[in-house]
Amino acid sequence: MATFRHICDSVAVITLSNPPVNALSSALIQALQKALGEAIRDSAVEAIVICGDKGKFCAGADIREFNKPSQKRGPHLLLLTDLIESNKKPVVAAIEGVALGGGLELALGCHYRVAHVQARVGLPEVLLGILPAASGTQRLPRLIGIAAALTLITTGKYVPAREALKLGIVDKVVGENTVDEAIRLAKKVIGQPLGSRQLSTLPVQCPPNVEALLAEAMVKVKKQFRGAQSPQACIEAVRAAVHLPYTEGIKKEQELYQFLNATHEPRAQQYAFFAEREVAKWTLPSGASWKTVSPQPIHTAAVIGLGTMGSGIVISLAKAQIPVIALEKDKKQLNIGSKAVISLLDRETLKMKQLGHTEATNSLGPVRFTLDYGELRDVDIVIEAVFENMILKKEIFRHLSGICKPEAFLCTNTSGLDIDEIASVTDRPQMIVGTHFYAPAHIMKLLEVVHGRYTSSISISTAMQLAKNLGKIGVLVGNCPLFVGNRLMVLYLQQAIFLVEEGNKLEEIDQTLENFGLAMGPFQMMDLAGLDTLWGCHVEHGLARPEQSSGISTHHHSSKRYSQLLGILCEKSRFGQKSGQGWYKYEKPGGRKAMSDPWLHNFLSEYHGVNNFKTQKITQEKIIEWCLYVIINEGFKVLEDGMASGPEDIDVIYNSGYGWPKHTGGPMYYASLVGLPVVLTKLEKYYEANPDIPGLKPSSLLKNLAALGNPPLKEWRALLGSWSSKL
Numbered sequence: 001m002a003t004f005r006h007i008c009d010s011v012a013v014i015t016l017s018n019p020p021v022n023a024l025s026s027a028l029i030q031a032l033q034k035a036l037g038e039a040i041r042d043s044a045v046e047a048i049v050i051c052g053d054k055g056k057f058c059a060g061a062d063i064r065e066f067n068k069p070s071q072k073r074g075p076h077l078l079l080l081t082d083l084i085e086s087n088k089k090p091v092v093a094a095i096e097g098v099a100l101g102g103g104l105e106l107a108l109g110c111h112y113r114v115a116h117v118q119a120r121v122g123l124p125e126v127l128l129g130i131l132p133a134a135s136g137t138q139r140l141p142r143l144i145g146i147a148a149a150l151t152l153i154t155t156g157k158y159v160p161a162r163e164a165l166k167l168g169i170v171d172k173v174v175g176e177n178t179v180d181e182a183i184r185l186a187k188k189v190i191g192q193p194l195g196s197r198q199l200s201t202l203p204v205q206c207p208p209n210v211e212a213l214l215a216e217a218m219v220k221v222k223k224q225f226r227g228a229q230s231p232q233a234c235i236e237a238v239r240a241a242v243h244l245p246y247t248e249g250i251k252k253e254q255e256l257y258q259f260l261n262a263t264h265e266p267r268a269q270q271y272a273f274f275a276e277r278e279v280a281k282w283t284l285p286s287g288a289s290w291k292t293v294s295p296q297p298i299h300t301a302a303v304i305g306l307g308t309m310g311s312g313i314v315i316s317l318a319k320a321q322i323p324v325i326a327l328e329k330d331k332k333q334l335n336i337g338s339k340a341v342i343s344l345l346d347r348e349t350l351k352m353k354q355l356g357h358t359e360a361t362n363s364l365g366p367v368r369f370t371l372d373y374g375e376l377r378d379v380d381i382v383i384e385a386v387f388e389n390m391i392l393k394k395e396i397f398r399h400l401s402g403i404c405k406p407e408a409f410l411c412t413n414t415s416g417l418d419i420d421e422i423a424s425v426t427d428r429p430q431m432i433v434g435t436h437f438y439a440p441a442h443i444m445k446l447l448e449v450v451h452g453r454y455t456s457s458i459s460i461s462t463a464m465q466l467a468k469n470l471g472k473i474g475v476l477v478g479n480c481p482l483f484v485g486n487r488l489m490v491l492y493l494q495q496a497i498f499l500v501e502e503g504n505k506l507e508e509i510d511q512t513l514e515n516f517g518l519a520m521g522p523f524q525m526m527d528l529a530g531l532d533t534l535w536g537c538h539v540e541h542g543l544a545r546p547e548q549s550s551g552i553s554t555h556h557h558s559s560k561r562y563s564q565l566l567g568i569l570c571e572k573s574r575f576g577q578k579s580g581q582g583w584y585k586y587e588k589p590g591g592r593k594a595m596s597d598p599w600l601h602n603f604l605s606e607y608h609g610v611n612n613f614k615t616q617k618i619t620q621e622k623i624i625e626w627c628l629y630v631i632i633n634e635g636f637k638v639l640e641d642g643m644a645s646g647p648e649d650i651d652v653i654y655n656s657g658y659g660w661p662k663h664t665g666g667p668m669y670y671a672s673l674v675g676l677p678v679v680l681t682k683l684e685k686y687y688e689a690n691p692d693i694p695g696l697k698p699s700s701l702l703k704n705l706a707a708l709g710n711p712p713l714k715e716w717r718a719l720l721g722s723w724s725s726k727l
């Protein structure tokens with residue numbers, strides 16, 4: 001790792017070099033400081049260009065060093081940005097690839113910025129539980145104004161070069177030779193006054209309603225990142241830029257940074273960041289891994305079934321520029337499905353145009369619609385996305401076996417059906433993979449890649465690579481009923497329903513869990529997913545009984561507690577958002593705004609009386625424990641069964657697929673934050689009082705770990721040698 005400089009005429013070029021993303025480690029900052037000092041002192045140098053090695057400017061501070069004590073982290077980037085800005089020689093940043101976090105702050109210290117057209121810039125610190133701590137919160141508002149700076153700093157959004165140019169973050173965008181262009185610019189501005197280019201000296205342009213703007217931003221982040229402190233601290237830092245001179249603003253930025261660093265949030269978010277990258281590097285117990293098994297190239301794909309899931313999958317593939325054949329069973333369905341796909345494609349094209357892709361229409365892969373299975377003969381992969389019915393799926397896979405080329409991978413988008421049973425009817429069980437997409441499939445990041453008993457490592461490697469190519473996070477899971485995400489989720493939803501049966505208000509339960517940070521409370525989530533779908537799933541997986549008798553709940557079977565409420569609501573045609581009423585009512589079928597429904601409250605109090613449920617109103621703290629600890633407990637059972645490679649996989653599934661708040665790291669990380677012995681004691685207490693709810697019975701893995709105290713999550717595997725993945 002080094003920072004070196006060479007002189008090109010009178011311009012010194014300093015190259016940041018710390019593969020793979022030129023993160024600013026203490027060593028790199030030190031080397032940069034040294035090179036800058038030399039360039040500034042060297043009388044032959046009249047201007048300086050800073051660029052990054054291998055086409056990447058810089059991805060910001062080295063996150064791996066965050067847990068080092070700050071005094072051991074060497075010189076602070078902040079001082080460096082001041083040094084660059086205040087020196088008399090013009091400094092130009094040549095931005096290729098990314099300028100993120102400290103990388104962008106470094107560029108903002110420079111007097112000019114030239115960016116490659118494909119570069120992206122941003123201040124993503126908020127997504128790591130911190131804030132830009134090298135003057136970003138003070139310099140960016142001075143450059144682009146309060147409103148735009150607030151958006152960037154509180155969302156962590158990455159901005160493509162053309163948008164950055166419009167915002168005024170960069171001075172020039174080029175299609176090639178970024179460094180050469182930066183050198184040209186540097187030569188041109190030698191000797192020109194730098195005053196207007198020194199951002200720290202500029203006044204912040206404030207609109208008259210600046211306080212209203214800040215207050216509005218605060219309301220927005222409190223809703224969007226419930227329970228997280230860093231977005232609020234980001235706004236406070238920008239407020240300082242509005243009211244204080246630069247040096248005072250910097251003091252406030254540092255204070256807020258220290259404050260955030262003393263909370264658990266940065267460590268949780270940073271854990272989540274690395275967990276996402278780790279799970280993508282799958283390894284099987286056989287030793288096969290992403291390093292040893294090459295994925296097969298996917299040049300063409302087919303999707304069967306153009307309902308909500310299938311349409312989203314088609315768009316995902318098209319966005320990854322993979323040509324798709326979209327198949328439906330009859331003309332009517334094809335007509336409906338193709339309209340849905342075309343309208344989504346149009347929306348994606350528009351979005352891309354807004355992001356500055358001028359040839360957006362060409363950047364989506366072509367989609368062809370058909371009724372003819374024969375057209376699937378030569379595709380590299382088929383993703384079946386018909387509704388959840390084993391008989392139908394088997395029929396399709398039997399058919400595909402006879403049609404598709406022998407090298408084609410056959411995937412099923414199921415949210416919990418047995419992959420092995422599907423594989424058993426094909427001529428190539430080793431090439432059958434479960435690909436569980438999340439709705440809407442062209443937006444949600446998560447893809448559970450399900451490893452069946454016969455699935456080969458090449459099939460896994462190909463599916464995991466496909467996830468990456470689709471811009472998704474692939475997480476490898478075992479073929480257990482409902483796989484991992486939904487296996488934990490159904491128990492959580494059931495717990496929430498039990499609370500309602502005991503007289504607690506569903507709005508309060510939703511609100512409490514949303515305040516904890518979940519994107520959506522359980523009842524709103526059920527309405528979104530469809531109560532009929534969930535009811536079917538609960539019956540199929542033994543969480544409810546198929547028989548119903550209006551209003552009367554049979555709440556026990558084989559000494560296990562059940563709730564029939566979902567079924568009863570479905571009998572009343574309350575299917576959730578799609579029918580305009582479920583746990584809540586909506587302005588119309590398909591409406592999104594959930595409103596409390598007096599009818600439901602009357603119905604529930606009658607139901608409560610008829611069924612003689614004991615009333616147990618519980619506190620917000622207990623709502624959280626009661627609902628979330630079953631997720632954690634079942635997570636441990638998943639690990640015990642070997643259905644996930646590690647706790648990180650479960651956390652990534654929840655963070656990216658279920659709206660779990662990343663500032664708590666994920667359910668398993670959250671368990672370690674609360675303390676495993678505490679979680680265990682609570683579960684024991686709840687189970688003792690409710691022996692009819694198996695989800696509350698503490699897992700033996702949790703017991704074993706808790707017996708060791710509260711070992712850090714990264715040590716769990718080593719401590720329990722016998723627990724191993726059965727993927």
Ligand SMILES: C[C@H](O)[C@H](C)C(=O)SCCNC(=O)CCNC(=O)[C@H](O)C(C)(C)COP(=O)([O-])OP(=O)([O-])OC[C@H]1O[C@@H](n2cnc3c(N)ncnc32)[C@H](O)[C@@H]1OP(=O)([O-])[O-]
Pocket residue numbers: 020021023059060061062063064077098100101102103105124125128130131132133134136274277278
């Ligand atoms: C003072 C200042 O205010 C502060 C306080 C800060 O600056 S805080 C820091 C702010 N910066 C960020 O938040 C940037 C986060 N990174 C990203 O958004 C992405 O990584 C990427 C840059 C857009 C590349 O994406 P990619 O899809 O091409 O590959 P990858 O798999 O993601 O990443 C490739 C490899 O690089 C590693 N990596 C990425 N960014 C890193 C970073 N900032 N530090 C250390 N390692 C990093 C990553 O772990 C992976 O490693 P490995 O797994 O190969 O061993």
